[in-house]
Amino acid sequence: MFLYDKLMARASERPVGVCLIGAGKFGSMILSQIPTTPGLTVRVVADLRVDAARAACRTVGWPAELVERTDFTDDTMAAIMRDDVDVVVEATGHPRVGLAHARAAIAAGKHIIMVNVEADVLAGPALAREAASAGVVYSMAYGDQPALVAEMVEWARCCGFTVTAAGKGTKHLPHYHQSTPDTVWGHFGVTAEYARAGGMNPKMFNSFVDGTKSGIEMAAIANACDLAVPSDGLLFPPAGVHDLAHILRPRSLGGVLERAGITEVVSSMEVDGRETADNLRWGVYVVVEAPNDYAAGCFKLYGMKTDSTGRYGAMYRPFHLIGLELNMSILAAALEGKATGSSRAFVGDAVATAKRDLAAGETLDGEGGYCVWGKLVPAARSLGEGALPIGLAQDVVLTKAVKAGDMVRWSDVTLAADDEAVAYRRAMEAAERPSLAA
Incomplete structure (x- = not known):
């Protein structure tokens, strides 16, 4: 309860001040917790749609007086610079924009919570180093799956277990990689009309279906936890919680992993389309190996779900509440100077891969397109x-044809010479190249 005690102390002094950038679904979930969290306040909400941001606060139940005393603006950089802001929460989901916001927050001496995992995977190790040099916290977003997995990996290692696999669950079948905004709603079981009426963004939802979001999130976990990633993409094996420890172990022992110590996503669907029993569609997991026979015996004694040998056991959480839990990141940064997970090395990358045969002259439409x-x-x-990161595959023109299933490369596209996001990513690649080649 120490963090809560610190929060209560701030409630009687000066509440922790937050600048929220982006009042979409994740942002709205953050906003919903503010009225019931003493010691924490959103000073300013920055969004291109100011009226929509104000409406979001009313929708999640803010009293009129709280809406009235909160500032709303479309001038994000001015919001970041405010003296009454301690923590900046970047929740736009746009990698280029998120990169610029994070760097501005770090330069202004603000802690930055990077909900925008797309930006984190694009250049997280570089941002983390920049933040450390500035004496501020650069953190993953607690409540989102990467930070929750990082917490479980930390638990496992501190307890003396070897991490065999870590990741999340999702709904996935092999043909989902070819899903487009035109086909996405069928995978969710809703009509396009229903989705439009609910303000559901087809590209955003499609990024969850086509495997992009899973690739991005597992890259973020690998980079934060120094875990390996599969050599040629995620496998998405079907697995319920009862089977995690059996399936997510090395192939040499009958599992599906090419090696131990790796990230992987389990599917809630069997290959024939049936729903997997006891699936982990909304949850996260870590599979650990017992260091000795005694520990393995304790796994069984205390009801841990293990493989047939009893040596591998699974710890899991069946759901995540994304923005409803983000206060943990905000308060850890502001009150303890700690991150709830952060990129430490460049281990995994999410790269643009053709859904179909692409012709020279086509314009790539980015994540979920x-x-x-x-x-x-x-x-x-x-x-x-020379693969092109998915975070830079938006509004760029192909100079060469790319076959379905092939990676798009830097040399296949035209990029603006003055593109700051490209320059930052290229500089990170140059810095990381010697260590990766070693």
């Missing part, structure tokens, strides 16, 4: 093959 999906590969492979 019609052209490419984000495939998880080792960072060393990404650099060695």
Whole structure:
């Protein structure tokens, strides 16, 4: 309860001040917790749609007087610079924009909570180093799956267990990689009309279906926890919680993993389309190996779900509440100077991969679109093959044809010479290349 005690002390002094950038679904979930959290206040909400941001606060139940005393603006940089802001929460989901916001927050001496995992995977190790040099916290977003997995990996290692696999669950079948904004709603079991009426963004939802979001999130986990990633993309094996420890162990022992100590996503669907029993669609997990026979015996004694040998056991959480839990990141940063997970190394990358045969002259439409999906590969492979990160595959023109299933490369596209996001990513690649080549 120490963090809560510190929060209560701030409630009687000066509440922790937050600048929230982006009042979409994740942002709205953050906002819903503010009225019931003493010692924490949102000073300013920055969004291109100011009226929509104000309406979001009313929708989640803010009393009129709280809406009235909160500032709303479309001038994000001015909001970041405010003296009454301690923590900046970047929740736009746009990698280029998120990169700029994070760097501005760090330069202004503000802690930055990077809900925007797309930006984190694009250049998280570089942002983390920049934040450390400035004496501020750069953190993953607690409540989102990468931070929850990082917490479980930390638990396992501190307890003396070896991490065999870590990741999340999702609904996935092999043909989902070709999903587009035109086909996405069928996978969710709703009509396009229903989705439009509910304000559901087809590209955003499609990024969850086509495997891009999974690739991005597993890259973030690998980079924060120094876990390996599959050599040629996620496998998405079907697995219920009762089978996690059996399936997510090395192939040499009958599992599906090419090696131990790796990130992987389990599917809630069998390959024939049936729902997997006891699936982990909304949850996260870590599979650990017992260090000795005594510990393995304790796994069984205390009801841990293990493989047939009893040596591998699964710890899991069946759901995550994304923005409803983000206060943990905000308060850890502001009150304890700690991150709830942060990129430490460039281990995994999510790279643009053609959904269909692409012709020279086509314009890529980024994450969740019609052209490419984000495939998880080792960072060393990404650099060695000159792969284009999915975070930079928006509004760029192909100069060469790319076959379906192939990675798009830097050399296949035209990029603006003055693109700051490209320059920052390229500088990070140059800095990381020697260590990855070693």
